[in-house]
Amino acid sequence: MLSIPRFATLFLLPLLFFVQLTGGACIPKRAGVAPALSGNAVTFGAGTYPRATRLSNGNLLGAYTSTSNGENIINIVISTNNGASWQAQGIATRGVGDIDNPFPIQLSSGRVLVAFRNHSKDANGNYTFFRITVCFSDDLGKTWQFLSQPASDPAGPNGNWEPFMRLSNANVLQLYYSRENSKTDQDSLLRTSTDGGATWSTAAVISGGELSGNRDGMLGVATCGTGQPLVAIFETVPVGGQFSVWSVRSTDDGKTWGDRRQVYQPTGTNNNAGAPQIICVGGTTLVASFMTDEDTSAHQWPQQAAMKILTSNDGGITWGHKTTAFAVPGFWPGLLTLDSTSFLALADHNGAKAQKIVLN
16 A cells, blocks of 8 residues: 655645635636736717626626717616627616716616616706606616605705615615715715615715815725725815815725725826726725826817726725726726626727726
8 A cells, every 4th residue: 555655644634625625616816906908899888978787697787878869868788798798678767858877786686776867957958956866677677667766956056966876785775976065065975775775864975075175076886895995986176176086985884984095196287087986806906997188188178088997906095007998088987897807897988888808
């Protein structure tokens, strides 16, 4: 009988124990921090402001805004091949006014929600009412019905903009959005729902409340999991200044917020960076997107903006590896995690497009 030397036994026993714990399965590759574009961008839809979420069946569900015959339309699209192509799925709503900023999410029940801004204007194009509206679908985005209106304010310096939704660790639905207090002051707000979006809490300010001359807006929120902070990213602009990207953090899943810090200041002079979003890839790497006009000297913000990416592997304290996802024009960008090493960059690049990016 072949014997195994004692030193070999000491070496092999920990390895055998590790294989037993993992069932012999391969450990998923963890995300890196250096983004690289993978393949060509694909058409998401003939419109703007693309956003997407993953469904429980593995498919991707997206939303974007288009216009036709004087109406704004919230279109729903679906991908059955992890974002390689997209097909029309339904229409959440359409109407005259300022209907835009769609954001989709699926609840644990299987119901799909989409939140969007839903503002009314008079015959002269002046705003008369500002709303955030939520609709629901029980057939994965094919048909839609009204659910609730978590924010509603009459005309004046009270606009409600750019809703973002996520489920908390306790499966509570969180709705983040921006609300104007005046022409020079805007805050980031959070409402919660424990009944799937039918009713909502009062609004809590998560950023901007301590400032009277900054406009915080266009929120995105993400965490890399248990024990990691929840990071909210947003644009801000001081009176008479330029847009830049900032963040705040929560260590209690959104109950309290603080640690306001800058994420990105555009290069050059009198340039802007705004409209950020944020995701986590691989449980370790935060990815932030934004649009910026720093690559041109035209100073035509936001028309001359490109979509760029930053990454962080320390919970959003420091950021680097800036990469261009869409050259000019790259408007109103969004993000969606695909797997442990890749994600989709979404933007209006002569129509809504989706670009796969891999982290190395």
